[in-house]
Amino acid sequence: MAKPKNRPTSRYAKEAAEILGLLIRRTRIERQMTAEEVAERAGMSRGLVNRIEKGDLGASIGAAFEVASVVGLRLFDQDARGMTLKANEARSVNTLLPQAVRTSTGKVDDDF
Numbered sequence: 033m034a035k036p037k038n039r040p041t042s043r044y045a046k047e048a049a050e051i052l053g054l055l056i057r058r059t060r061i062e063r064q065m066t067a068e069e070v071a072e073r074a075g076m077s078r079g080l081v082n083r084i085e086k087g088d089l090g091a092s093i094g095a096a097f098e099v100a101s102v103v104g105l106r107l108f109d110q111d112a113r114g115m116t117l118k119a120n121e122a123r124s125v126n127t128l129l130p131q132a133v134r135t136s137t138g139k140v141d142d143d144f
Contacts, residue, residue: 041089050087052096052107057085059105074102 060070067085071078076095084091084099100107110118 045089046087049089049096052100053085053087056096056100056103056105059100060085060103063103065103070099070102074098 060067067081068078071081074081074095076098080091080095081099084096097107108115108118
């Protein structure tokens with residue numbers, strides 16, 4: 033499926049991306065790292081790091097998380113072991129969920 037040129041985004045999503053970018057930038061500056069250093073360590077271009085810091089919704093979430101990791105920003109307030117446990121817990125819960133969500137095909141007759 034082709035990527036739409038102008039995907040609609042909610043205000044919430046825009047503000048969340050902006051907050052993440054601002055947090056990454058602040059952490060990077062507090063740790064006295066240049067955008068170029070972060071880009072090199074993350075294996076991406078300096079331009080992508082700058083886009084992430086500006087809250088660009090076109091940047092991949094994986095790239096944003098990698099930059100956050102490189103600058104030392106802990107997004108989920110967990111250490112590495114805690115993150116692994118949390119991910120395993122989420123996977124376990126998700127295995128209990130149905131594989132697909134189906135819409136109701138008929139009206140339920142609940143008139144007793």
